[in-house]
Amino acid sequence: MPKGTNQKLKLYYLSKILLEETDDDHGLTMPEILKELEKYGVSADRKSIYTDIDALNDIGLDVVGEKTGKNFCYHIGSRRFELAELKLLVDAIQSFKFITEKKSNALIKKLTTLASNYEAIQLERQLSVSGRIKTMNESIYYTVDEIHNAISQNRKIKFNYMTWNTDKKLVPRKKEAYVISPWRLTWNDENYYLIAYDSDAGIIKHYRVDKMNKIEILDDKREGKEHFKAFDLAEYTNRAFGMFGGEATNVTLTIKDEMIGVLLDRFGKEIMIKPAKKKGWSDVRVEVAVSEQFFGWLFGLGPSIKISAPASVVKAYKEELNNLLDLYK
Numbered sequence: 061m062p063k064g065t066n067q068k069l070k071l072y073y074l075s076k077i078l079l080e081e082t083d084d085d086h087g088l089t090m091p092e093i094l095k096e097l098e099k100y101g102v103s104a105d106r107k108s109i110y111t112d113i114d115a116l117n118d119i120g121l122d123v124v125g126e127k128t129g130k131n132f133c134y135h136i137g138s139r140r141f142e143l144a145e146l147k148l149l150v151d152a153i154q155s156f157k158f159i160t161e162k163k164s165n166a167l168i169k170k171l172t173t174l175a176s177n178y179e180a181i182q183l184e185r186q187l188s189v190s191g192r193i194k195t196m197n198e199s200i201y202y203t204v205d206e207i208h209n210a211i212s213q214n215r216k217i218k219f220n221y222m223t224w225n226t227d228k229k230l231v232p233r234k235k236e237a238y239v240i241s242p243w244r245l246t247w248n249d250e251n252y253y254l255i256a257y258d259s260d261a262g263i264i265k266h267y268r269v270d271k272m273n274k275i276e277i278l279d280d281k282r283e284g285k286e287h288f289k290a291f292d293l294a295e296y297t298n299r300a301f302g303m304f305g306g307e308a309t310n311v312t313l314t315i316k317d318e319m320i321g322v323l324l325d326r327f328g329k330e331i332m333i334k335p336a337k338k339k340g341w342s343d344v345r346v347e348v349a350v351s352e353q354f355f356g357w358l359f360g361l362g363p364s365i366k367i368s369a370p371a372s373v374v375k376a377y378k379e380e381l382n383n384l385l386d387l388y389k
Contacts (some may be wrong), residue, residue: 083136237274
């Protein structure tokens with residue numbers, strides 16, 4: 061092979077070989093590097109490779125040369141993403157219900173290109189999305205993009221909000237399209253939500269993004285800015301159990317002391333805690349969206365927790381509990 065073949069691509073192929081074939085546990089000797097370059101039709105000598113490795117280090121690629129046994133090997137040291145970070149991202153993608161199974165697999169495959177071939181095998185072994193409950197709305201990525209565009213352009217959006225019927229088909233919840241002012245996007249309870257202002261109702265509402273269809277950016281400017289000046293997204297999502305709506309109410313919960321961590325995990329460390337009348341119990345004051353989902357959460361904790369105030373919520377909780385018991389009579 062004539063000297064100089066594909067010389068313009070030599071630096072590119074050298075970086076490609078090092079990124080794909082080496083890591084902290086796998087290196088290449090100089091003869092192996094030359095052999096790999098030949099597979100791409102690149103002829104080179106040792107001296108030029110030494111210069112190229114220096115050039116790669118100069119532009120930010122961390123190429124490490126060190127003696128391993130009787131050989132001197134080269135490998136990539138630090139990468140943009142460590143293997144542990146990539147595994148974390150893979151786990152996150154697998155767990156997100158709002159990402160379809162098809163898209164989850166595609167994204168994970170792309171992540172494997174950020175690792176060496178050896179590390180990629182470890183990531184692919186984690187690839188077990190099949191069978192998990194995932195959204196069936198493949199267009200969610202374009203919907204999210206349109207929402208971001210509307211927010212950046214300070215415009216309202218119009219869309220159909222879908223719901224499942226008994227035939228397992230998504231149908232519009234109502235005939236008229238929803239027109240709202242989008243302000244925030246958040247992930248909660250394994251789903252993606254849009255936090256928006258409903259001008260007609262005069263309140264902040266949230267919508268599951270995978271249930272939004274035929275989204276359209278309008279020329280009308282957004283409304284509700286004053287409602288979001290002091291808006292606390294974490295507080296909003298904490299009090300909205302399962303992101304189901306309900307009237308925001310200050311509620312006093314009486315809970316066994318050994319269960320206090322449950323409330324701290326759910327509402328954060330800012331909640332007010334004081335000793336209850338009964339020894340070994342505490343009163344905790346929280347703001348929640350009173351809903352069936354909130355009551356269901358309390359049911360799940362059993363006799364270790366009860367509502368102490370206000371009386372209206374105590375009454376509603378007892379009625380919900382009685383309704384539940386009636387179902388099994």
